[in-house]
Amino acid sequence: MKAEGTCKDCGRINEVLSRVxxxxxxxxxxxxxxYNVLRFNELKRILGISQRMLSLTLRELERDGMVNRTYHPTIPPKVEYALTPLGESIRAPLRQIGDWALDNLPAIDAARARYDAQKELERESA
Structure with a gap:
């Protein structure tokens, strides 16, 4: 990024950050x-995600080179998903963010409760 605040690649960076x-x-x-390799329905069951959202997200992750989709022409057809080396490279930072979220849930819940209580007081006094 340039010091004067312009960034010719900011839009592209935003795209990537929005995805991951x-x-x-x-x-x-x-x-x-x-789990290393999962089938579509296994992912769906583990995450509790809708079929449509899972399809869209997997397609975008595949397009971005983070997920590899392997189709096996069996009956019924079998499709497996795994991380690519690029997907593996983002795992550690995402795990840290996930761990941070888990570690801070009590503090976030407390902050939300304080905020909501304050807003309720403001509504009542208005």
């Missing part, structure tokens, strides 16, 4: 990193 930062992409990458 959305909750379903993060959870898919963490799950594939944990």
């Amino acid at each position: 930062g959305d909750r379903w992409s993060m959870l898919i990458i963490i799950s594939l990193g944990t």
Whole structure:
């Protein structure tokens, strides 16, 4: 990035961060990193995600080179998903973010409760 605040690649960086930062992409990458290879329905069951959202997210992760899709022409057809080396490379930072979220849930819940209580007081006094 240039000092004067212009960034010719900021739009592209935003694209990538939007992909790896959305909750379903993060959870898919963490799950594939944990189990190595998963079928579509296994991912769906583990994550509790809708079929449509899982399809869209997997397609985008595959397009970005983070997930590899392997089709096996069996009856019924078998499709497996695994992380690529690029997907593996983002695993550690995503795991740290996930761990941070888990570690800080009590503090976040407390902050939300304080905020909500304050807003309720403001509404009542208005």
